[in-house]
Amino acid sequence: MILTDEQRDALGEFINIAFSRTASSLSQITGQRVLLDVPQVEIYPIEEVASNLDRFLPGDVASIHQPFDGAIAGDAFLILNYEGAVRLTDLLTDGSTAQTKLDESSREVLTEVGNILLNACLGMFGNVLRVRVSFSVPSLHLESLESLMDSLREEHENLQYAIIVYTSFRIKETQVTGYLVLVLSIVSLNRLIEEIERWEQRHEDQIHITG
């Protein structure tokens, strides 16, 4: 599916807002200043996801998976490369031990971070787009990107598109790069774009009103 430039821009703007809220809630929770770089948004058919992301995420990845349901349904992922995940966890918990493995407590922290980010994003559906969406408790997986996508395709035959948001966090001068991936059926994607356009319209109207 090809988005028009305007649609792409609108989507981008939407994601931006979602992420700025995310940065502040992450900062609040962890007690540290978290800076999120301006996210870049792309859409791919699901078959192409692995190959597109592979160069940025070789080897095993840590992915926090949060399925969501409602008028817009699908799976949301926060994907980090393994070292990035370790570093992020350490930074957030003021880890003085430089860990190279993720123990259970660290995995939990990662899950929570993913949870916060994904909630912020998905929460926008409800708040801004006024679409009712509910999301489950997230789970953490450590595996290769390929197998992640494979298992996803196996579960849901009708999921066809992925919105990929490339973003990086900065905490205490360290940069951790990650991807937010929203995997949606074409129906849900259409609905999402529709709602975003409607939101844009409302936004413009408001500007006209306030002059």
Added chain:
Amino acid sequence: MESLVDDPNTSYFETATSRWISDHAPTGILVTDTSLTIRYCNKWVVKQTGKKEDDIVGHRLLSVFPEIEMRGLAHYYRAALKGESHVLSFRLHKYLLQMPVNRGAPLVDQMQQSCRIAPLLDGEIVTGTITIIEDVTERTARERELRSQLGERERLLASELEARRLAEENSRLKDEFLATVSHEIRAPLNAIRGWTLILRGGSVDKETFDHALDTIDRNVVSQSQVIEDLLDISRMVTGQMKLEFRPVDLCESIESALDDLSPAAVTKEIRLIKTISPAASIVSGDGDRIRQILWNLISNAIKFTPAKGTVEVILHGDEDFAEVTVRDNGSGIPPEFQPFVFDRFRQADGGMKRRHGGLGLGLSIVKSLVEMHGGTVSVESGGEGAGTAFSVRIPRLLGRRDDEISEMADSFSNSAQPLKMLNCRIMIVDDDDDSREMLRILLSTRNAEVLAAGSAWEALAHFETFNPDIVISDLGMPEMDGYDLIRQIRTSLSKELSNVPAIALTGYVSADEQKRVKASGFDAHLSKPLDQTILVQTISDLLGGISR
């Protein structure tokens, strides 16, 4: 009447199963409605909180557990009512409800918890919230333990790697050192050999002849120094170096060292300056070694100062310490090297391209000797080209008045003796022809009557007829060695002859060997290569002790 079990319309089994699972779950389960009133809690919650079920169910969540609001976690419930699920990791939140630890979990009072707070949904409608609480106290304790073990392992590894690096570095330095030693020993030998061959060739003019002897002598001296240094280090390392502590007058030691080195200074037109405060001059120490310390420092200063430079020796001190500073205005020591200046195998420019010869052991020997005197040595240098100052502090004699000290010093001091003539009969015993001949000629020039025996048998055979005033014998001889000889002299000869003073000559001798020499009947022992002055002095001393 049908029971619930048989009624296909009820979800009895499903309900019964759910109930059983929640009751027996190893985690806490709390369910509220949309007004956040607790509608259900499982047995775990009752047990762990210590509250009664009636005090929990039917009451408002935030009233039963005020800690939720107090710790700022209430917003998770408001979020859940909007359909959001949340993870509360232990690391970031520590706990949700206040519950004490279970027995067996160490170090914390409060149970550490990992929680999930999620909406209960009926289709799209939120009907309440559900909270799952897991006790992770033990797990986190184990994780901490593991992490500290890993940390410990890493630290050990790092220190092992460092130790290995140091060992490899040391090994490299030693190799470099051995190469230097090899060169320093061979080079003089080459010179000596070369010139002796020239002399043998005959037909050399007087100038060349004198130069040859000069060179040979110089090289023997320098090689002896190299070997002495090596031996000193070896003795220090194996703990065999023994010092004899006596009152030592530093003024004299400084004079003596400056005298020795003034030819070298004159050659380079270096000015030697002496600044002495005599009040601070007496210390407790080994006179020879103190002279060695000063000699090393002044010699270095001369070596590293360019022609027409200055070397100053300053003596000052207080009641407790005497301090000697040797200052030059020469090439200085670069700051990166200063911490290593006293290290055993280091030279600032080691390796094949060295500008200054020698083994670089001098300073290391100085440091060890100073420390054996209970003192300290330090270096100051402004860097390349800025000159250097070495300072040695030695503790003074304690508990004695200055005049007592100076009396003691006088009676022990080695005053220089003029070239002595020995008008006596000396018997030499040595199986080595060259050594024997050399000694014979040397003693003859001092006006001694010499009998040179090539073996202990020969010596004993001629003993009575020659009637020597003193015997000088090599120890290491085939068949009958020096020990056998002295035993024979002391036990088998007539009374007048058996008391004859005897000097043993040896090569390298360990402390044990030295004891054996004295115990066996010799009166003194000297080591090769022989120092004329010492030999003559020893003979003179021994002869002076006998009334004939």
